[in-house]
Every structure is written in C-alpha cells, then in structure tokens.
Amino acid sequence: MESPAAFFRKAVLIFRRRRFYSDLDEELAFHREQVEQEFRQQGMDPEGAHYAARRCVGNETFFKEQSHDIIGFTFEGLVQDVRYGWRQLRKNPGFVATVVVILALGIGAITAIFSVLNPILFKPLPYPRANRIMMIWERQSDGSRLFDCFATFLGLQQHTRSFDALVAMKPWQPTMVGAGRPERFEGQQVSANYFRALGMSPVLGRDFQAADDRHKGPAVVVLSDGLWRRRFGSDRAIVGQQLTLDGDAYTVIGVMPGGFENVLAPAAELWAPLQYDPSLPPRSREWGHHLRMVGRLRAGVSQKQAGAELDVIQRAWGQTYARGYNESGGVPAGTLLYPLQSDLTREVKPALLAVSGAVGLVLLIACVNVTNLLLARGVQRGGEFAMRAALGASRKRLTRQLLTESLLLAIIGGVLGILIAELGVRALVVLSPPGLPRVNAITVDGAVFGFALAITALIGLAVGLIPALQSNRGGSLELALHRGGRVIAGSSQVMRRTLVISEVALALVLLVSAGLVLRSLQRVLAVDPGFDGSHLLTMQVQESGHYYDSDAHRLQFFKNALAAVRMVPGVVSADFTSQLPMSGDYDVYGMQFENDRTAQEGGLRYAVTPGYPATMRIPLRRGRRLNQGDTTGAPTAVLVNESFARRKFGDHDPIGTRVRIGPDAGQGEKPWATIVGVVGDVRQESLAVGAEDAFYVSTAQWPWADDVLSLVVRTRGDAATLLPAIRDAIWSVDKDQPIVRVATMESLLDISEAQRRFTLIVLEAFALVGLVLAATGIYGVLSGSVSERTREIGIRTALGASSRDILAMILGQGMRLTAFGVMIGLFGALLASQALVALLFGISRLDAVTYFSVTLLLLAVAGIACWLPAARAARVDPAITLRAG
Amino acid sequence: MASKPDLMPGTLDLLILKTLARTPLHGYGIALSIKRLSDDVLTVEEGSLYPALQRLLLRGWVKAEWRTTETNRRARYYTLTAAGRKQLEIELSQYEQVIAAIGRVLQHA
Numbered sequence: 001m002e003s004p005a006a007f008f009r010k011a012v013l014i015f016r017r018r019r020f021y022s023d024l025d026e027e028l029a030f031h032r033e034q035v036e037q038e039f040r041q042q043g044m045d046p047e048g049a050h051y052a053a054r055r056c057v058g059n060e061t062f063f064k065e066q067s068h069d070i071i072g073f074t075f076e077g078l079v080q081d082v083r084y085g086w087r088q089l090r091k092n093p094g095f096v097a098t099v100v101v102i103l104a105l106g107i108g109a110i111t112a113i114f115s116v117l118n119p120i121l122f123k124p125l126p127y128p129r130a131n132r133i134m135m136i137w138e139r140q141s142d143g144s145r146l147f148d149c150f151a152t153f154l155g156l157q158q159h160t161r162s163f164d165a166l167v168a169m170k171p172w173q174p175t176m177v178g179a180g181r182p183e184r185f186e187g188q189q190v191s192a193n194y195f196r197a198l199g200m201s202p203v204l205g206r207d208f209q210a211a212d213d214r215h216k217g218p219a220v221v222v223l224s225d226g227l228w229r230r231r232f233g234s235d236r237a238i239v240g241q242q243l244t245l246d247g248d249a250y251t252v253i254g255v256m257p258g259g260f261e262n263v264l265a266p267a268a269e270l271w272a273p274l275q276y277d278p279s280l281p282p283r284s285r286e287w288g289h290h291l292r293m294v295g296r297l298r299a300g301v302s303q304k305q306a307g308a309e310l311d312v313i314q315r316a317w318g319q320t321y322a323r324g325y326n327e328s329g330g331v332p333a334g335t336l337l338y339p340l341q342s343d344l345t346r347e348v349k350p351a352l353l354a355v356s357g358a359v360g361l362v363l364l365i366a367c368v369n370v371t372n373l374l375l376a377r378g379v380q381r382g383g384e385f386a387m388r389a390a391l392g393a394s395r396k397r398l399t400r401q402l403l404t405e406s407l408l409l410a411i412i413g414g415v416l417g418i419l420i421a422e423l424g425v426r427a428l429v430v431l432s433p434p435g436l437p438r439v440n441a442i443t444v445d446g447a448v449f450g451f452a453l454a455i456t457a458l459i460g461l462a463v464g465l466i467p468a469l470q471s472n473r474g475g476s477l478e479l480a481l482h483r484g485g486r487v488i489a490g491s492s493q494v495m496r497r498t499l500v501i502s503e504v505a506l507a508l509v510l511l512v513s514a515g516l517v518l519r520s521l522q523r524v525l526a527v528d529p530g531f532d533g534s535h536l537l538t539m540q541v542q543e544s545g546h547y548y549d550s551d552a553h554r555l556q557f558f559k560n561a562l563a564a565v566r567m568v569p570g571v572v573s574a575d576f577t578s579q580l581p582m583s584g585d586y587d588v589y590g591m592q593f594e595n596d597r598t599a600q601e602g603g604l605r606y607a608v609t610p611g612y613p614a615t616m617r618i619p620l621r622r623g624r625r626l627n628q629g630d631t632t633g634a635p636t637a638v639l640v641n642e643s644f645a646r647r648k649f650g651d652h653d654p655i656g657t658r659v660r661i662g663p664d665a666g667q668g669e670k671p672w673a674t675i676v677g678v679v680g681d682v683r684q685e686s687l688a689v690g691a692e693d694a695f696y697v698s699t700a701q702w703p704w705a706d707d708v709l710s711l712v713v714r715t716r717g718d719a720a721t722l723l724p725a726i727r728d729a730i731w732s733v734d735k736d737q738p739i740v741r742v743a744t745m746e747s748l749l750d751i752s753e754a755q756r757r758f759t760l761i762v763l764e765a766f767a768l769v770g771l772v773l774a775a776t777g778i779y780g781v782l783s784g785s786v787s788e789r790t791r792e793i794g795i796r797t798a799l800g801a802s803s804r805d806i807l808a809m810i811l812g813q814g815m816r817l818t819a820f821g822v823m824i825g826l827f828g829a830l831l832a833s834q835a836l837v838a839l840l841f842g843i844s845r846l847d848a849v850t851y852f853s854v855t856l857l858l859l860a861v862a863g864i865a866c867w868l869p870a871a872r873a874a875r876v877d878p879a880i881t882l883r884a885g
Numbered sequence: 886m887a888s889k890p891d892l893m894p895g896t897l898d899l900l901i902l903k904t905l906a907r908t909p910l911h912g913y914g915i916a917l918s919i920k921r922l923s924d925d926v927l928t929v930e931e932g933s934l935y936p937a938l939q940r941l942l943l944r945g946w947v948k949a950e951w952r953t954t955e956t957n958r959r960a961r962y963y964t965l966t967a968a969g970r971k972q973l974e975i976e977l978s979q980y981e982q983v984i985a986a987i988g989r990v991l992q993h994a
Contacts, residue, residue: 003944005944005945006943006944006945009942009943009945010943023949023961024935026959026961027911027912027935027960027961028931028935030911030912030913030958030959030960030961031912031913031931033958034913034917035913056931057931062932063931063932063935066932066936067935067936067939070936070939070940070943071939071943
C-alpha cells in the first residue's frame with residue numbers, strides 16, 4: 001500500500017510527466033555517455049564503445065513503460081488499454097462487425113425468447129402466494145377433464161375443508177347501449193369470493209359480499225381500472241352510480257386497481273356476481289358444464305390431500321344428486337386439480353419449450369462462431385504479441401489488453417443485443433398464438449439479458465486469451481518475426497475444425513426441427529375441414545335487452561336479420577348457427593336413442609337455421625337436409641354427422657331412428673325427434689382435432705331459443721368487403737344489437753393453427769441464423785487454411801497439380817468437415833425431435849423426407865461456403881507464392 | 886549475459902541509501918560505487934537502478950537535483966533526505982537481524 005505522501009507525489013507528477021520523462025532521458029543519456037567513456041578507457045575504439053554502451057543501457061521504451069508503472073496510477077493503464085484496444089478493433093472493422101453481429105443476434109434472441117417465457121412459465125403469477133391457487137375440473141370416467149357445473153361447485157364449496165376460498169366463474173359479455181353503436185364488453189360472472197381467492201381487492205369502493213351472490217340478488221358490478229379510465233374518465237364518484245347493461249340497471253360497487261392482472265380472463269373489464277340457484281332445479285343451467293373453478297389451498301394442505309378430499313366429497317354428492325347429473329350427461333367420476341399457472345400454460349407449453357430449445361441452440365452456435373473468429377484472430381496476432389512482449393510488455397499487461405478488447409466487443413455486442421431483444425419481444429408478442437397467457441406481462445428481462453451477455457463475454461474472454469498465452473511461450477519473438485505475416489496452423493486449426501463440425505451439427509438440428517414443423521403445418525392445412533371456407537364471412541350476433549326474454553322475439557329477430565342480410569348485393573346465402581367451427585365455440589349436448597335407451601350418447605349441438613349445411617357446403621350423405629317446414633309445432637327433425645352415424649349404426653340406415661336431444665334426453669314424457677339425414681363430418685375445434693360426434697337441429701325446434709348466434713354469409717367476391725353492408729342490414733332490424741367476433745372463415749382456419757405457425761416462424765428464423773453462422777464458420781476455417789497453405793498449393797501446382805485438383809482438394813477438406821457435422825447433427829436431431837412430438841401432425845418425428853431435404857439444403861449451402869476459398873486456392877500462381885516465400 | 890550473483894531481494898534500496906549516506910551521487914556514480922566497493926561482485930543494472938531511484942523519490946527518502954559534475958556535465962544528483970536517513974537505519978537493523986538469523990541457522994545446520 002502507498003503512503004498518503006507517496007500518493008500525493010504521484011498526483012503532483014501527473015502534471016509534470018513531460019518534465020519527468022525528459023529528465024529520465026537526459027539522465028539515461030548521461031549514464032550512457034559515462035559507460036561509453038568507460039569502454040573507451042578500457043581500450044575500445046570510439047565507434048565500438050558507442051554501440052556497446054547503447055546495447056548496455058538499452059531500450060528507452062522499456063524504461064518509460066517501467067517508470068510509468070511506478071509513477072502512474074493503475075487506472076491509467078486501463079484507459080490506455082481501452083484506447084489501444086479500440087484502435088486495434090477499428091483497424092479490423094470486418095472482424096468487429098462479424099463478432100458484434102453474432103454476439104448481438106445470440107444475446108438478443110435468447111433475451112427475447114426468455115423474456116417471453118419468463119412471465120408465462122417461470123415467474124409466479126402476480127398474486128400473493130400464487131402457487132397455492134388451484135384450478136379444479138370435473139373428471140370424466142375416461143379421465144378427461146370437463147368444465148364444472150354449478151351443482152358440483154356448490155357441493156364442493158359446502159363440504160371442503162382444504163380451501164380458504166373456492167370460486168366459480170364464467171364469461172359474461174354484457175352490452176351497454178348508449179347514444180352511438182351498442183358496445184359489448186368482455187366480463188366475468190364470478191362467485192363473491194373471486195377477488196379474495198386471488199388475493200386482490202378493489203382500490204375504490206367495495207368487494208363482492210356473500211349477499212351480492214345469491215339467486216335473484218342485486219345487480220352490482222365491479223369495473224377494471226382500464227374500463228374506469230376509458231369509459232368513465234377516472235371519475236372517483238363512479239361508485240354508487242348505475243349503468244345499463246343488457247337492459248338492466250347495474251350499480252357500480254367498486255373499481256379494481258390498475259396493477260390487477262386477471263390471468264383467468266385477461267380481456268375482462270367488468271365483473272358481476274354469478275347468482276346461480278342453490279336449490280338446483282332439475283334441467284336448469286345449474287347442471288350445465290360451463291363453469292371454471294378456482295380455489296386457494298388452506299395453509300398446510302397439499303395439492304394431493306385437497307384432491308383426495310374433493311374426490312370423496314364429489315362421490316357422496318354425486319350419489320345424492322344422481323338424478324340431476326344423469327339428466328346432464330352423467331355423474332362425474334371425480335375432480336382434477338392443477339396449479340393455476342401450469343393449467344393456464346398447458347396449451348402453449350409445447351410451442352414455448354420447442355422455441356426455447358431452439359434459441360439455446362442458436363446461442364450455442366453464436367458462441368462457437370465467436371470462439372472460432374477469436375481463435376483465428378489470436379493466431380494472426382501471435383506476432384504482434386510476441387513483439388510487444390519483447391519490447392517489455394509484461395504478461396499481465398498483455399493479458400489485460402486482451403481482456404479489455406474482448407470486453408469492448410462484448411459491450412458493443414450487448415448494446416446491439418438489447419435493441420434486438422426489444423424488437424424481438426415486440427415481434428414475438430405480435431406473432432404469439434392467441435391464448436398465450438400473460439401477454440401484457442412480457443417485457444425485456446434484464447436478468448436474462450445479463451445472463452446471456454455474461455456467457456458470451458466469458459467465452460469471448462477465455463478464448464481471447466489464447467494469443468497472450470501463446471506469446472508467452474518463451475523465445476517466440478524470433479519465430480514470430482521469422483514467419484512474418486504468415487500463420488502457422490498447429491493446435492488451433494484442429495480446435496477450429498472441431499468447432500465447425502459442431503456448428504454444422506447444431507444447425508442441422510435446428511433445420512430438422514423447422515422442417516418437421518413446416519411439414520406438419522402443410523399437412524394440417526391440407527386437412528379438409530368438412531366445409532368450404534372460402535368466401536365465407538362470419539360474425540356473432542347477440543340479442544340484448546328484456547324485449548328478447550321471449551323465445552318468439554328471439555327467433556323473430558334472427559329471422560328478420562337473415563332476410564335483411566340476404567338482400568345485400570353480393571350475398572349468395574346466409575344462415576345462423578349456435579356454434580361456429582374454428583371459433584373456439586364448443587357446445588355438447590346429450591342424445592337418447594329409442595332403440596338403445598340406456599346408452600349415454602351425445603355430440604356437438606348445432607342449432608341452425610335450416611339452410612346452414614348448404615351455406616357451409618357441408619355435403620349431404622343420406623336422407624334430406626333441414627327445411628323451412630322443420631319449425632315450431634312440426635315434429636323435430638335431426639341431422640347427424642357421418643362418423644356419429646357410422647359409429648352408432650354401422651352399415652344400417654339411421655334415417656327414421658327416433659331420438660330425444662339435449663335436455664329432453666331421458667325425459668320419458670318428452671316427444672321423440674327423428675333423424676332425417678346424415679351430413680359430412682366437420683372439424684369443430686381445429687384442423688388437427690379429428691371429427692367428433694355432432695348433430696344439427698333447427699333453431700325453432702331446439703327446446704329453447706339461443707340469444708347468441710353466429711352468422712355465416714357466403715359471398716360472391718371478397719367476403720371482408722361486404723361487412724359494412726351486412727352490419728347495416730342487421731342494425732336496420734334493431735340498431736341496439738351488438739355484432740362481434742367478425743372474421744372471415746379463412747382467417748379463422750389460419751388462427752386455429754396459430755401455435756404451430758408461431759413455432760414454425762421462430763424455428764425457421766433460428767434455423768436460418770444457424771445455417772448462415774455455420775456456413776460462415778466453414779468459410780472462415782477453409783479460407784484460413786487456404787491462406788496458410790498458399791505455399792504448399794503453389795508447390796503442388798508447380799509439380800503439376802491442375803487447378804481442378806486443387807479445387808477438389810480444398811472442397812474435399814471442407815465437405816469432410818460438413819459430412820462429419822451432418823452425421824452428428826442427424827443423430828442430435830433424432831433426439832431433439834422428441835421434444836417436438838406435441839407439435840407434429842400427420843408425420844413421424846423421424847420423417848425421412850424432412851431429414852433428407854434439410855440435409856441436402858445444408859450440404860448445398862456448405863458447398864457454396866467451401867467453393868469460394870477453394871476457387872481462390874485454385875487461382876494460386878506458383879510463380880508468385882514461391883518467390884514470396 | 887554472464888551470470889552474476891543476484892542481489893538479495895530488497896537489498897538494492899538498502900545499498901542505494903547507504904551509498905547516498907556518504908555523499909550525493911548521480912545514477913551512474915551510484916552503480917559505479919556499488920560495483921567498486923563490492924570488488925565487481927555486485928552489478929546494478931540500469932533497468933533496476935532507475936526504477937528503484939524513482940520509488941525512493943516517490944517515498945520521499947531521496948531527492949534529486951541537477952548539478953554540474955567535475956567535468957562540467959549536467960547530471961542528476963540524488964541526496965538522502967532526513968526521512969531517508971531514518972529509513973536507512975531501519976533497513977540496516979532489519980538486515981542485520983536477518984543476516985544474524987541466517988548465520989545462526991547455517992552454523993547449526
């Protein structure tokens with residue numbers, strides 16, 4: 001340690017550096033003169049004495065460097081290193097640009113991907129002790145999960161001791177009618193404890209109380225912060241005021257805080273109490289499986305214990321209420337319990353994991369590439385470092401210099417990486433499949449960024465040290481100077497080749513993954529949905545207001561709306577359906593057969609206007625379609641789909657079979673309906689999910705009239721352009737009825753494959769980056785090798801090798817490396833494809849076509865990367881190279 | 886370079902201080918004086934001498950000034966300061982202790 005006095009003298013010296021060094025020079029000159037004189041006195045000739053003295057009291061630079069170490073401060077060295085490093089880097093803009101771009105891509109990509117993954121998969125949900133919140137489903141006898149019915153919720157809620165709060169919820173889309181167009185909101189109807197189960201409470205007003213959530217209870221509503229600001233100008237006096245929703249006056253009782261993130265229904269902007277009937281009247285909505293249930297585990301109770309308890313309760317409850325359950329599809333076998341977070345992410349997990357695996361590979365390739373570049377540069381700089389060492393730079397100093405340069409590169413790459421991550425995150429959010437949870441919580445994640453930067457920088461640092469280590473192997477100056485600008489391969493070439501092989505292998509894994517998903521998507525999109533999706537405009541039309549409490553009014557409005565829409569020029573045909581394929585609708589009801597009364601059957605229920613199958617161009621296989629005669633009062637006519645008919649009847653003709661449908665199933669006093677036709681299968685959920693049992697019935701003959709139907713319009717030209725005219729036609733019937741969820745069927749078909757498409761886009765991008773990096777790697781190694789072998793090539797040419805021979809030799813060298821990489825990569829892809837199985841459709845993960853074609857692609861690109869240096873080698877003129885040696 | 890016995894670590898400062906204790910000298914003079922007094926056994930390289938002098942300067946144990954030599958050349962003379970004189974005593978006594986200790990070990994080993 002320095003004494004304060006010494007520190008002070010150093011500080012003073014900063015301003016007298018010039019004087020200090022001129023003193024030193026003069027002092028050394030004096031010293032040299034004295035030595036020279038001494039030599040002359042010993043009898044040397046004057047010239048000899050002069051040079052002898054110079055040799056003796058040599059190297060002024062060395063003295064200066066050494067003195068600087070003594071009188072200078074440590075950080076001065078650092079500043080100098082940075083300056084020198086910067087100069088070095090500026091001399092090699094190509095090298096710098098390459099390294100920086102690779103670093104930035106690697107760091108940016110992994111930061112972007114993990115910024116998306118982090119809130120979805122890893123960060124706890126934004127609620128206190130969020131890991132205690134469970135999602136609860138009914139379990140069917142085959143183990144699959146089912147939405148809960150209110151009866152189940154009531155039974156569990158009354159008897160469970162495992163939960164602090166157990167709540168049920170369902171979507172709610174009330175319409176607010178004002179001066180302008182009717183606005184439909186996204187909302188939820190929830191049990192009184194909903195917010196308490198999540199651990200949140202309103203910031204204004206009050207939470208729901210038990211008294212709010214009773215049958216025929218008060219019409220009260222809690223608003224989201226967003227809606228409160230958007231529609232009500234952040235008016236603090238909103239609490240206690242009334243809104244008219246669906247024709248009813250609702251009192252605002254509270255406003256949720258801005259920080260409240262409602263992961264169970266991200267779009268929901270207002271909440272009302274559920275208010276179901278706890279007396280569980282038969283065949284009521286209380287028995288319909290359409291609720292979701294969430295519970296907060298009591299302290300000390302494990303998920304397993306809670307699940308066991310719920311099963312016991314459910315069994316006893318199911319026996320007590322067997323009749324009610326049997327009328328709605330049977331007594332559930334038990335319950336299914338999942339932590340809320342894993343339940344929410346179940347669907348998107350395969351895609352996210354595939355993407356994160358891919359980004360890991362990209363980062364690896366980036367690291368390998370940077371390593372490769374630094375190795376090559378290290379070999380080239382061996383001479384520079386040997387020279388500096390000879391001029392008196394200490395080993396410590398050289399090491400520090402290299403570290404400084406690597407850090408400079410890492411910092412520049414890192415800054416660019418942040419930008420790429422920002423852009424990447426935005427692009428990912430735009431591309432993300434619908435249903436991606438917590439989209440709003442996605443931001444660039446500093447921790448991940450730091451992590452990626454650290455990894456890449458560490459590798460850079462470690463590798464960057466190689467030239468310093470090499471320059472310190474004694475006596476290398478002579479060697480370095482002797483070989484001049486030429487570079488000798490040695491061990492680092494072996495290392496570089498190994499790295500290139502691994503790059504090729506990693507790139508191939510990415511390419512195979514992208515290829516498999518691409519082929520799956522092609523297969524899926526080639527699936528026949530069972531209807532003609534072109535020139536088809538769809539939208540949801542809702543009836544709102546008490547006028548539509550009567551079934552007759554409901555049916556009349558839809559009938560009039562249809563008549564108005566059919567008048568619009570360009571409309572070929574138009575019809576309504578209770579559920580629309582590819583829209584997320586999923587509505588199943590039971591069916592009882594006269595000839596097999598005990599079997600519990602059921603299927604997707606389509607309550608449609610009679611022309612629906614024709615408008616959708618669903619083919620008729622047997623019997624007749626529905627027509628205007630199938631209306632109120634007439635015997636109920638039912639169509640079933642092909643696979644339902646085949647499964648139930650085999651080769652027998654189902655036409656004329658009598659059935660009871662929906663709530664009538666199992667009700668002895670209800671009249672029978674008749675199957676009058678069989679139509680083709682339709683994919684309801686997505687193209688990838690096979691056809692399920694389904695039946696069609698006229699809206700007028702279904703036991704009740706739905707108040708929300710989807711309109712499908714077959715158009716002559718571009719479907720989307722007719723939207724304004726069609727909307728006006730509906731509003732000409734009643735201007736207060738909201739029209740939502742407008743989409744062409746083509747876009748719905750696209751969206752239904754969004755997850756696969758999202759994965760594909762990301763995988764394709766990464767595979768491309770991997771391919772380019774691998775090609776760069778091959779090119780770099782090969783051109784380095786050609787430079788080193790110039791003399792050898794010259795000699796070969798002089799001895800008679802043709803330029804074709806040389807071309808073949810270098811190409812062969814490069815392609816051998818590639819072939820090695822391909823073999824390892826194919827093996828890696830076999831393993832990696834296991835992670836993709838969930839995303840594949842219609843092909844095996846070992847799909848030969850994919851493996852073969854991406855291998856060809858890789859070989860072609862590698863061929864180009866090899867050909868460039870090979871062509872250069874073939875042009876080597878022996879006369880020039882040999883003379884230069 | 887012919888091999889010569891190395892100075893014991895830390896003794897260069899002591900030698901310089903001791904040399905300067907008799908009379909102010911320039912760098913060459915210091916090197917020459919040490920060489921002669923040690924009968925050519927100890928050679929102080931310039932590469933060690935000047936950095937050592939710079940360190941002593943920084944610590945305030947010597948001070949430097951430009952004077953003229955007997956041959957009328959400008960040379961930088963180093964003079965021991967009061968602090969330097971004190972440091973010399975400390976280093977001398979430390980040195981003697983160490984030498985005595987080594988001597989004892991060598992006698993009994």
